[in-house]
Amino acid sequence: AAGVIQSPRHLIKEKRETATLKCYPIPRHDTVYWYQQGPGQDPQFLISFYEKMQSDKGSIPDRFSAQQFSDYHSELNMSSLELGDSALYFCASSLQADGYTFGSGTRLTVV
């Protein structure tokens, strides 16, 4: 069965640089979510999109933005990176509220 695909798997950036994370949801899933998981922490909700429109917003810094495209893939753009942005970033997708499936994540390291 198709899963949620995230790229890249690993990313190393310097402070003040910009990063773009990509997510390809499960086909026919209409909702995409982004979560941030710091070391030893639980996943924290950042933002979600339902049918390509932003549907909910969590603790996402103003330096971050996201969008969902016509093919339903989503991108998380992170600018002016800080050391504290180092974390695992997960994308998840669902059909309405069901079939909530997470990707393998992108490990971002800011040096």
Added chain:
Amino acid sequence: EDQVTQSPEALRLQEGESSSLNCSYTVSGLRGLFWYRQDPGKGPEFLFTLYSAGEEKEKERLKATLTKKESFLHITAPKPEDSATYLCAVQAGGYSNYKLTFGKGTLLTVNP
């Protein structure tokens, strides 16, 4: 604000020693309670969704139950490969608002 508290934070078991993990929650209108398993550096792997008090679901050595205030994940005769962090999350009711609020997880270690 939705809150999820998991206990214990860490649990060490011998192979075959059954036990339970607890997840207590407060949420404004529970739509679903989720259990995930997470291995280090990997994404949460879906285990169960429970929707109403009294519901139970089983998968191999795992059984999840739900009351109006908490959920339990029972592990029967665990094996070393069951070692992982187990995450509980709640999903509140509400149109097009399907985010999950997670607890901090229980780190389970099963020794051979």
